[in-house]
Amino acid sequence: MYLPLNKNITGFVFIASLFFACKQNDTPKQVNTYPTPYEISVPPGFPKPELSSINPLTVEGIQLGKMLYSDSILSTNGRSCTSCHLAINSFSLPIFNSWSGRKFSVPAHINLGFKKQYNWEGSQECLDTLAMDDFDQEFFNTNPEILYKKLAAHPIYPTLFNQAFGISDISKIPFQELKRKIAYSLAQYLRSKVSVNSKFDQYRNKKALLNNLEYEGYVIFYSEKGDCFHCHSEPLYTDQQFHNNGVSNTYVGFDLGRQNISNKEEDKGKFFTPTLRNIELTAPYMHDGRFKTLQEVVDFYSEGVAENQYVDPLMTKRNGTRKLNLTTLEKIQLIAFLKTLTDLDYLNK
Amino acid sequence: MKTRNLGLFLWLFSILIFGVACKKHVTLEATKPNTNLRIEITHLIDNIPLLFDSINYANKGGNKYSVTRLNYYISDIILQNNKGETFNSNSTYYVNGRNASNVINLLEMPTGNYTSMRFLIGLNPTENTSNSLENNVDNLNMAWPEVIGGGYHFLKFEGYYLDSARTKQGFTMHLGTNDMLVAHQSLPISLLIEENKPDTLGLQMNLNEWFQNPHTWNFNVDGNYTMAIPALMTLLKNNGTDVFTIE
Missing domain, CATH: 1.10.760.10 (Cytochrome c-like domain)
Structure with a gap:
C-alpha cells in the first residue's frame, strides 16, 4: 500500500493531530478576572456550613465585607455594623432600643455561617440579604448619592467591588443592586468567621x-x-x-x-x-x-x-x-x- | 521505502494518539435490575393520623395529650424470605415526624418472596458512639451526652398532657444508651421483590403503643420525664417493641 505522504507532511499531520484533536478550549488564554474561591475550614464536629449558590465565598468578597463591616462609609450618621456588633461583646450589643419601642438584645455575630435562621424570632432566613434593611433611616440612614460618591472616591473599594463582583463602575449599578452586593460581601465575611478556640x-x-x-x-x-x-x-x-x-x-x-x-x-x-x-x-x-x-x-x-x-x-x-x-x-x-x-x-x- | 514506512508509522501513530487521547469513557456497564424497596413511614394515634400541637389524643392510662416532637432512629432493617434467608440494610435512618414524608429506600435487594421484617429503634451498639454519625443538625441535636453514656438519643417523643388538675404539663419521653435499644418484634409481610418491579411498604407507628403493652403509662403516676432514668426508660423500651405495624 502506498500512501501519498512525504516526511514533512506526515510530521505536520502528527503535530496538527496532537494540537487540534484534544483541544477543548480553543480561545486564547485570558487573564483570570474571576474572584478567588474561598473554602471554610470546617472544624471537627461541626456541621457543614450553610453556603449560598447565589453568593459563593471568595477571598475578595470576604475582604470587601471585612472592610465594610467596620466602615461608617455606608451611613450618614457615623454608624457602621460594628456600632451594634461590638467586638468586646462578641459582636453583639447589650440593648438596642428600636424606634418602634422594641427593646432587644442584639444577637452575637458568631458562627453565623452554620445557622439557618436569624434574629430572635427567626425573621430572616437568608444571611446574604440580612443587611439589606440596615440602610434604612433607623440604622445607617444611607444617602445613596453620598454613598456612590464616597465609594467611587475611595482608594480601595472600586477595585474590591470589581475583583469581588466584576463591577467595573460602581456608579453604573442601581442602588438596590449596590445594597445587595454590599450585603453579599458582609454575608461572606460573616460566614468566614468561625469560633472554635474556647x-x-x-x-x-x-x-x-x-x-x-x-x-x-x-x-x-x-x-x-x-x-x-x-x-x-x-x-x-x-x-x-x-x-x-x-x-x-x-x-x-x-x-x-x-x-x-x-x-x-x-x-x-x-x-x-x-x-x-x-x-x-x-x-x-x-x-x-x-x-x-x-x-x-x-x-x-x-x-x-x-x-x-x-x-x-x-x-x-x-x-x-x-x-x-x-x-x-x-x-x-x-x-x-x-x-x-x-x-x-x-x-x- | 524507509521514508514511506516512517510516514506510515507516524500517520498511524497520530491517529492512535487522536483516538486514545480523546477517548471518552463510554464503557458500558450492565444496568442493574431495579430491585429497590421503598418503605413509607407514617405516624398514627389509634388509627388517627398524627396532628402535631393539638391536644386531641388519649392514652390507655387516661391522659389527654398532644405531640410537639417525634424524632427517632431506625437501624438494621432485616427482611427474611420464605427460604429463611435474610437481607440486612446495615444502615441507620433518622425519622422526623414533622417531615411531610419519611421514606427509607432499600436499594438492590435480592429478589425473593419476603415474609417478615424486623429492625431496631435506635442505633446498633457498634454505631452508638458519640460523633459516629454525620455531623448534621439533626444528628447533633440527637446526641446523648458522654457524661451520661454517649452516643445518640434513640427516641425523642415530646408533648403536653393534662394533669389531674387539668393543667397542661410537658412530657419528654427520651430513650438512649445501648441497654435501651428497642428490638422491634418481627412483622409479617408479603413482599415479592422481582427484577425491575420496585415495591413499596407502608410502616405505621401507633404512638399510643409507647404508652401501653405491657406497661400502661400514666403521666400522673409514672412521671413525665424519662431521660437517664433507667427504670422509666426500661418501661418505655418494653412498650416500644410493638409500636409499628405494616399498613
Whole structure:
C-alpha cells in the first residue's frame, strides 16, 4: 500500500493531530478576572456550613465585607455594623432600643455561617440579604448619592467591588443592586468567621484541662441535673430551633416571639435558641436583656421558669416540675463551665 | 521505502494518539435490575393520623395529650424470605415526624418472596458512639451526652398532657444508651421483590403503643420525664417493641 505522504507532511499531520484533536478550549488564554474561591475550614464536629449558590465565598468578597463591616462609609450618621456588633461583646450589643419601642438584645455575630435562621424570632432566613434593611433611616440612614460618591472616591473599594463582583463602575449599578452586593460581601465575611478556640474546645481537643469547678459545671450542663444540652447542643451550642423557655408569663408584643412571624398559636413565646459561645461576653441575657448576669440566668432556670401552658415540654425536669433546684455550689460550677465557652481569639478575627 | 514506512508509522501513530487521547469513557456497564424497596413511614394515634400541637389524643392510662416532637432512629432493617434467608440494610435512618414524608429506600435487594421484617429503634451498639454519625443538625441535636453514656438519643417523643388538675404539663419521653435499644418484634409481610418491579411498604407507628403493652403509662403516676432514668426508660423500651405495624 502506498500512501501519498512525504516526511514533512506526515510530521505536520502528527503535530496538527496532537494540537487540534484534544483541544477543548480553543480561545486564547485570558487573564483570570474571576474572584478567588474561598473554602471554610470546617472544624471537627461541626456541621457543614450553610453556603449560598447565589453568593459563593471568595477571598475578595470576604475582604470587601471585612472592610465594610467596620466602615461608617455606608451611613450618614457615623454608624457602621460594628456600632451594634461590638467586638468586646462578641459582636453583639447589650440593648438596642428600636424606634418602634422594641427593646432587644442584639444577637452575637458568631458562627453565623452554620445557622439557618436569624434574629430572635427567626425573621430572616437568608444571611446574604440580612443587611439589606440596615440602610434604612433607623440604622445607617444611607444617602445613596453620598454613598456612590464616597465609594467611587475611595482608594480601595472600586477595585474590591470589581475583583469581588466584576463591577467595573460602581456608579453604573442601581442602588438596590449596590445594597445587595454590599450585603453579599458582609454575608461572606460573616460566614468566614468561625469560633472554635474556647477553653472547652481546647479541652475537647485534649489541649487544655478544666479545673474542678469547670468540670463539675460541665457535668451539670450535660446531665439531667442542668439539662442545658437539649437546646444548647454542641458544637454550636444552639439546636437551631425555637423554644418557649418560660421566661415570660404574659405574651404581648416582642414577648410573643416566633408567633409574630408564624401567626401560629403553638409558637407563642418561642425564640431562636441563642448560642452559648462567648455567652460570658454578651450580657444582658434573653431576648429583651432582662437578666443582667449569668447568675440571674442560672437562678431563673433553677427556680424561676414560668408555669404557663406555652412553656416548652423540655422545661419540665426530672422531678416533674420546671425547677432544677440547683444548689449555690452547683450554680457556681455551671457558670464556671459556661465561661469556658469564651473564645477571645474570635474577637480579633 | 524507509521514508514511506516512517510516514506510515507516524500517520498511524497520530491517529492512535487522536483516538486514545480523546477517548471518552463510554464503557458500558450492565444496568442493574431495579430491585429497590421503598418503605413509607407514617405516624398514627389509634388509627388517627398524627396532628402535631393539638391536644386531641388519649392514652390507655387516661391522659389527654398532644405531640410537639417525634424524632427517632431506625437501624438494621432485616427482611427474611420464605427460604429463611435474610437481607440486612446495615444502615441507620433518622425519622422526623414533622417531615411531610419519611421514606427509607432499600436499594438492590435480592429478589425473593419476603415474609417478615424486623429492625431496631435506635442505633446498633457498634454505631452508638458519640460523633459516629454525620455531623448534621439533626444528628447533633440527637446526641446523648458522654457524661451520661454517649452516643445518640434513640427516641425523642415530646408533648403536653393534662394533669389531674387539668393543667397542661410537658412530657419528654427520651430513650438512649445501648441497654435501651428497642428490638422491634418481627412483622409479617408479603413482599415479592422481582427484577425491575420496585415495591413499596407502608410502616405505621401507633404512638399510643409507647404508652401501653405491657406497661400502661400514666403521666400522673409514672412521671413525665424519662431521660437517664433507667427504670422509666426500661418501661418505655418494653412498650416500644410493638409500636409499628405494616399498613
